[in-house]
Amino acid sequence: MPLDQSLPVPFERPPLPSLMRNRLRPDVLAMQRYLVQPSQGLLKMDAMENPHRLPLELQQLLGARLGALELNRYPGLRLDDLRAALAAHAGVPQGFELVLGNGSDELISMLAMAFDRPGACVLAPVPGFVMYGVSAQLQGLKFVGVPLNQRFELDEPAMLAAIMQHQPSLIYLAYPNNPTANLWDEAVIDRIIAAAPGFVVLDEAYQPFAAKSYMGRIAGHEHVLLMRTLSKFGLAGVRVGYLAGPAALVRELDKVRPPYNISVLNAECALFALEHSEVFAAQARDIVVQRVVLQAALAALPGVETFQSDANMVLVRLAPFAGSGEDVASTVFQRMKVRGVLVKNMAGFHPLLANCLRLTVGAATENQAMLNALKESLCQAIQ
Numbered sequence: 001m002p003l004d005q006s007l008p009v010p011f012e013r014p015p016l017p018s019l020m021r022n023r024l025r026p027d028v029l030a031m032q033r034y035l036v037q038p039s040q041g042l043l044k045m046d047a048m049e050n051p052h053r054l055p056l057e058l059q060q061l062l063g064a065r066l067g068a069l070e071l072n073r074y075p076g077l078r079l080d081d082l083r084a085a086l087a088a089h090a091g092v093p094q095g096f097e098l099v100l101g102n103g104s105d106e107l108i109s110m111l112a113m114a115f116d117r118p119g120a121c122v123l124a125p126v127p128g129f130v131m132y133g134v135s136a137q138l139q140g141l142k143f144v145g146v147p148l149n150q151r152f153e154l155d156e157p158a159m160l161a162a163i164m165q166h167q168p169s170l171i172y173l174a175y176p177n178n179p180t181a182n183l184w185d186e187a188v189i190d191r192i193i194a195a196a197p198g199f200v201v202l203d204e205a206y207q208p209f210a211a212k213s214y215m216g217r218i219a220g221h222e223h224v225l226l227m228r229t230l231s232k233f234g235l236a237g238v239r240v241g242y243l244a245g246p247a248a249l250v251r252e253l254d255k256v257r258p259p260y261n262i263s264v265l266n267a268e269c270a271l272f273a274l275e276h277s278e279v280f281a282a283q284a285r286d287i288v289v290q291r292v293v294l295q296a297a298l299a300a301l302p303g304v305e306t307f308q309s310d311a312n313m314v315l316v317r318l319a320p321f322a323g324s325g326e327d328v329a330s331t332v333f334q335r336m337k338v339r340g341v342l343v344k345n346m347a348g349f350h351p352l353l354a355n356c357l358r359l360t361v362g363a364a365t366e367n368q369a370m371l372n373a374l375k376e377s378l379c380q381a382i383q
């Protein structure tokens with residue numbers, strides 16, 4: 001019998017390494033994984049997590065509520081309740097609606113997807129939140145990082161020039177910024193908003209600890225979005241972020257959202273937390289008090305420069321000392337880790353962050369342990 005011509009010719013599929021090399025995106029192959037630092041047995045002061053847990057009584061109430069959910073059903077109308085509760089909590093102005101994300105990280109990816117047109121560009125000051133650049137790159141958008149000045153303030157002429165040159169579709173301004181923790185000059189932000197040819201996203205992830213917010217000032221703008229998350233508020237494990245924007249725009253953005261991105265557990269947990277928002281507000285107040293205490297103690301340490309913080313983190317720059325080696329931040333980071341305290345080594349993230357560590361503000365006893373570990377690590381005699 002003649003062979004059926006339509007049958008595929010036998011072939012040998014290459015082994016996995018070459019198959020991956022031939023089929024996966026080269027930029028993905030070249031990427032580094034997002035590194036979650038192993039933290040077992042360490043005091044975790046690297047990721048701006050709220051040190052406080054729910055009081056026991058609330059844990060039990062929440063457990064009962066989560067247990068009673070219809071886990072067999074896809075998330076549904078309860079998400080309308082969540083959007084309404086978040087809008088009320090945050091004071092979202094009339095005419096603005098919310099898109100929900102599985103953390104702000106997902107919203108940032110969704111924005112990159114929604115604005116992915118040929119030649120489109122995302123612009124943000126650097127050093128800043130890494131996901132702005134990562135999400136742009138993964139989506140194939142150009143990312144333009146505009147360096148802050150030496151004091152980590154916005155470089156207004158450089159920002160305005162870059163905006164003119166690159167005509168970004170999206171500008172991210174984290175308010176306060178991560179990892180520098182400061183709030184930028186409002187007058188400069190206003191001029192950037194005025195100059196933006198596309199949209200501006202104000203990322204207020206650290207709003208619970210900040211003296212100021214843009215929420216009261218976005219109503220007059222049709223090209224300004226405001227993003228928040230419940231992560232730094234105290235629910236980093238729950239994964240709920242939200243983006244407020246003019247209703248017409250939000251409806252478009254919502255089209256790129258995976259339809260069931262917020263699980264029934266996430267939604268109910270977030271609703272529960274908002275019903276008990278005074279508990280979280282008290283936690284945030286404590287963290288702000290502890291930040292002041294920590295800042296004062298850090299300022300008293302010789303060889304440690306601290307920067308203004310409106311977040312639950314403090315950026316410090318270390319002066320090299322005898323025995324610190326070339327890379328003082330890495331030396332001190334390692335020594336602190338040996339002493340059981342995990343912070344974030346920012347050296348290598350950006351030239352402006354040379355010799356810098358980022359410390360999360362925790363509870364009083366945690367901050368004291370972190371300070372002790374830092375002090376000991378700065379001492380030449382101790383290896």
Ligand SMILES: *Cc1c(COP(=O)(O)O)cnc(C)c1O
Nearest residue numbers: 103104105129178205229231241
């Ligand atoms: C932590 C952080 C976020 C958000 O994180 P999610 O946990 O994904 O909500 C967003 N922006 C900045 C600047 C952050 O530091």
